Amino acid sequence: MPRFLLVAWLGRAALAVALAGAGPAVAAAPSLDGLVLPAGFQIAVWSDQVPDARAIALGAKGTVFVGSRQAGKVYAVEPAADGRHGGTVHVVARGLEQPVGVAFRDGDLYVSAIDRIVVLRDVERDLAAPPKPEVVTSAFPKDKHHGWKFIAFGPDGKLYVPIGAPCNICDRGKDYAKIVRMNADGSGIEDVAFGVRNSVGLAWHPTTGRLWFTDNGRDMLGDDVPGDEINRLDRVGAHFGYPYCHQGDLPDPEFGEGKACKDYVPPVRVLDAHVAALGLRFYTGSQFPAAYRNALIVAEHGSWNRSKKSGYRVMVARLDGDRITAYTPLVDGFQKNEQARGRPVDVQVLPDGSLLVSDDLAGALYRISYGG
Template identity: 65%
Template sequence: MRMLAVLLALVALPASAAIHLDRLTLPKGFHIAVYADQVPNAREIAIGAKGTVFVGSNDAGKVYALTDRNGDGVADQVRVIASGLTLPVGVAFRNGDLYVSAVSRILVLRDIENHLDDPPAPQLVSDAFPTAMHHGWKFIAFGPDGKLYVPIGAPCNVCDRGKAYAKITRMNADGSDLEDVAYGIRNSVGFDWQPGTGRLWFTSNGRDLMGDDMPSDTLNEVTRIGQDFGFPFCHQGDTLDPEFGKGKRCSDYRAPALKLGPHVASVGMRFYTGHQFPASYGGAILIAEHGSWNRTKKSGYRVMTVRLKGDKVLSYEPLVTGFMQDEKAWGRPADVQMLPDGSVLISDDLAGAVYRVTYDGPGAGRKGD
């Protein structure tokens, strides 16, 4: 019953919180500003071919389109392009079309950027996904193989449902050839492909009710199709589940590349491939950490940078902090997405806003490496 109450609380989110940019801290040379402040429960972000910023949400089933017509770095129009959908958190743009996740269904809005004022009705691409609401909302993205990747979270805090849940799948853009990519993933709400290697990396949320400091959320790399990352038997790569781990060995599963911290709620993540930020950010992973809900002392509520050398983690450092003070949060980062100029957007579903991070310090606007 407790988990059901939590789930209902998450679905019935409160009104947007006030925005306090003055409380945020970024490295020297970085700046953050409001890109749009009329996007209730803003979640995943996708960028259209013409620069439209699409934002999924869980606000009355709405999907938003933000446009910056004069190029000043602030959206001057916010449109609702779909409504009445079931938790349309995930958005992905491809060949003029916007794909939207709606728990059990993947929908598409055709030729959307040419019809923002009179958007088409969503068309069904696939209804092959579970209807379970627990971890049912989905971050989606197209991979370098042209396939749409769709996670299926565990329908529980911790349970064993075989290979029907707790995995990442992929399918063709028309919904055909649905196949499994990786297993043992409790709930991934963010993933991207590493430049150069093309390998899939993803964040995953650890289980609850094992205490304040156990287990950690994780950052993971898929090196082959069909890998198993351990859920529900092994958590954070080294800790057996007190119930489901009996008779299991963590060494039998793929270990995470990095422990992100307990209950930080790691969600949207992207590799930084732009040239506005310093060279040290090239190829780094930016991760939105939505923040804990059941920890004695809150964790997360920040955007982090993970620097890599190949598949080895070099550092794990803050990019934006200050969405929480004195154990009270006014903002909860949900996704990160790069704009063509190399600046980065951050969605905040608590404040109902999208922010834009820019850099004008040494090395800004560097040419391609």
């Protein structure tokens, strides 16, 4: 059997099934023609009614919550009865400033909005009449450059929030380019990692409990450097190099003078330059083959300023202990002939072991399944 399998075009009948129960379409369903997956895997449109779809979170009742950036909305997608497709889409919050990040805990939905975190209490009680957002904290910077935030609750019960650098390259001290954590009520904000330019993905290893995260490298040093990064936090307060050192071994031409890369934590994996690695999750389901168990699934959003596009795919990082031993495509082909056909943002394992992928270009969620 060949290693890779070209996804067949979706006929009208199959598309109708995929969108059953989803309500009126807001746009034509994205074409999956030309996407490439390993043998045995399939991809289908789960919902095409989530404009500007960004980060994903799962509710206790199976609701799929999705943030956005430019749309200013937070969506709640009820799964269809068969679980294989999205059903009714609700807008549970609107008018927020770049509400990219969503995190669900104890019935409540937490949402990032540049300088603040808001919460929708008991959000699944009535998705058609959602509660008004309450401000948890407004303690974060107001800068919009890298100001949108992926958020997630860690195994310690605290909410983790990246604070991106407000620039391509600058040194603004310890108020920026870091990851912080706080209690669910907004109290006890503390720094956990420094030297992180712009992380848009956080995940905890299911057995070690350690935090892994993506970081987007700086621009304007050429097509091929610096690489994006996958990092692991082993010690609270660790510094990962920005703005002094990139990809573990590349001193910055402006801010690196007098600094040594050996003084900073190197990446676990240096990725290709400008791929824009965003959301990541450990695969904890049982539907995929055993080789995928506890592998790290990474969404590469794709480059915006490289002379030849890079990224535009979903990748699998296989681990041996704390090392990444392989980094291979799960879905490839979101760009063709230098034209973007989709831009993966986040990934989320569903209860049945399938995997959702958000695409902000198409305003869609895709479901990746294996063997059926």
